[in-house]
Structures are given as structure tokens and as C-alpha cells.
Amino acid sequence: MKFAEVKVDLEELKKFKEQNAMERLDFIDFWVNYIKTHSDKEWSKQQNLIIDSQIN
Amino acid sequence: MKYDAEKREVICKKELNNLDRFVLDFVDILKDYVIVSGYVSILFGRSRATEDVDLLIPKMDRNEFGGLWKDLIAKGFECVNTSDMEEAFDFLGEHAIRFFRKTPVPNIEFKLIKTDLDKYSYENKIKVVLNEKFIFVSPLEMQIAYKLFLAADGTDEELRPDKDIEDARHLYKVFEDKLNKEELLAFVKKLNVGKRLRLLK
Numbered sequence: 001m002k003f004a005e006v007k008v009d010l011e012e013l014k015k016f017k018e019q020n021a022m023e024r025l026d027f028i029d030f031w032v033n034y035i036k037t038h039s040d041k042e043w044s045k046q047q048n049l050i051i052d053s054q055i056n
Numbered sequence: 057m058k059y060d061a062e063k064r065e066v067i068c069k070k071e072l073n074n075l076d077r078f079v080l081d082f083v084d085i086l087k088d089y090v091i092v093s094g095y096v097s098i099l100f101g102r103s104r105a106t107e108d109v110d111l112l113i114p115k116m117d118r119n120e121f122g123g124l125w126k127d128l129i130a131k132g133f134e135c136v137n138t139s140d141m142e143e144a145f146d147f148l149g150e151h152a153i154r155f156f157r158k159t160p161v162p163n164i165e166f167k168l169i170k171t172d173l174d175k176y177s178y179e180n181k182i183k184v185v186l187n188e189k190f191i192f193v194s195p196l197e198m199q200i201a202y203k204l205f206l207a208a209d210g211t212d213e214e215l216r217p218d219k220d221i222e223d224a225r226h227l228y229k230v231f232e233d234k235l236n237k238e239e240l241l242a243f244v245k246k247l248n249v250g251k252r253l254r255l256l257k
Contacts, residue, residue, distance in 0.1 A: 020217055021218075024222060025222070025225060028222055028226050028229065029225075029229060031101070031103055032226060032229040035057070035101045039069070040069040040071075041070065041071055043070070043101055044101070045071055047070075047101055047102075047103055048071060050104065050105060051073040051098070051105045052073050052074050054105040055075050055105055056159065
């Protein structure tokens with residue numbers, strides 16, 4: 001497909017964007033629950049995978 | 057994590073990551089400071105990294121700054137803005153200056169306390185105990201309200217994947233039972249972000 005042929009449905013994208021935002025907020029709730037139900041040592045090991053992979 | 061709101065102290069037995077160690081090495085050199093904004097959420101478990109850590113310090117004179125500068129350089133920190141202490145001090149009167157070690161990211165955004173919100177953060181800071189070390193961070197209630205304020209503008213009905221909203225929600229949910237709701241609502245009102253409160257729940 002050439003770029004000139006690409007059709008964009010802005011309404012559909014807007015719905016996708018809102019759905020994505022909702023899912024991200026849901027994940028925060030899931031993650032906070034993980035933090036509250038696991039020891040500091042356990043949740044921080046998970047968090048450190050993200051942080052230490054980005055920061056030396 | 058255990059938050060004692062009366063003592064204004066959080067005990068956290070997390071395993072430190074590279075960002076935590078970077079911050080601890082920096083604040084070990086300081087006497088008075090408070091950390092605000094994104095790193096506060098990250099310290100309490102938010103699953104994201106950041107390129108900078110916002111740190112507020114009380115006004116200091118040129119001599120005090122000179123001593124601090126010497127200590128920071130001795131510990132391997134460099135200033136992004138200039139390698140000249142005098143110039144850095146002059147910059148600090150105007151805007152934030154940044155310090156890094158080895159690589160530009162992460163860095164410390166180093167700012168003087170200027171606004172009432174800055175002053176409140178500093179005077180009401182919370183001590184976060186990390187094994188034998190500790191870090192001072194801004195009060196959670198103000199932090200949550202301020203994060204709601206920082207979020208990008210948009211219609212109130214529109215939910216956006218905004219890191220500031222997510223940081224606010226994370227802090228709110230982690231400390232929900234211990235927060236001073238009256239204080240939170242007072243800051244929400246002052247910052248005119250009442251319509252965003254629903255994004256916390």
C-alpha cells in the first residue's frame with residue numbers, strides 16, 4: 001500500500017485512544033494491588049526490571 | 057510499605073534500583089532539600105522510569121553553593137548548564153540547573169524554592185526510609201493534586217493516557233487509606249482540578 005492510499009478514521013482512532021487510556025488506568029489499579037499484596041522486595045524486583053533496563 | 061502519617065514517615069524495604077541509587081548518592085551530599093514530582097511516584101512503585109528528578113532546595117549564598125558544588129564534583133557529578141561554579145550559581149537564581157553523573161540521563165533538576173507550593177512541600181516533607189538511608193519527598197496530598205494539575209489540557213470527559221494522571225492515580229491508590237482527604241481536597245480546589253478527581257478512583 002502506498003501512503004496516499006491510507007485512509008484514517010479519526011472517530012475510530014479516538015475510541016481506540018480512550019480505550020487505551022482506560023486500560024492503562026486499569027493496569028495501574030492492578031499494579032497497585034500487586035504492590036499491596038506482595039512484599040516490598042518482591043514488587044521492587046519487578047519494577048527494577050523496567051528501570052534498570054533504561055538507566056545504567 | 058508503611059506510611060505513618062503522624063510521623064510523616066514511610067518505611068519501604070524495596071530493593072534499590074539504579075535510579076534510587078543515583079538519587080541517594082546525590083542527596084547524601086545535601087543537607088536540606090525536598091524531591092517533588094515524577095520520582096515520588098516511582099519511588100513508591102510506579103512502573104516507569106524517568107529522565108530527570110526534580111529537587112528543590114532553600115535559597116543559599118554563593119559560599120554555600122561553592123561548597124556544595126565542590127562536593128558534587130568530587131562525587132563525580134557534572135552540571136549540564138556549565139562547568140563554572142560562579143556561572144552555575146547565577147543561573148540558579150534564574151532557572152533550574154541540572155546535574156548528571158557519567159551519562160546525561162538520568163539527571164537532577166536542581167531548583168530553588170520559590171513558590172508557596174514549593175515552600176509547603178519543603179516544610180511538610182515526608183521522610184522515606186530505605187533500609188539505612190532516607191530520602192525526603194513532598195507531601196502526598198499536594199503531590200497528587202499537583203500531578204492532576206500538570207496533566208495536559210483537554211476536555212474533562214476525555215480520558216487520556218497521560219503520565220501525570222497515572223502518577224497521581226498510582227499515589228492515590230497506594231496511600232488511599234492514609235491520605236488526609238481534607239488536605240487533598242484543599243489542594244485540588246486551589247489548583248482548580250476538581251473535575252479530574254474522578255480519574256483517581
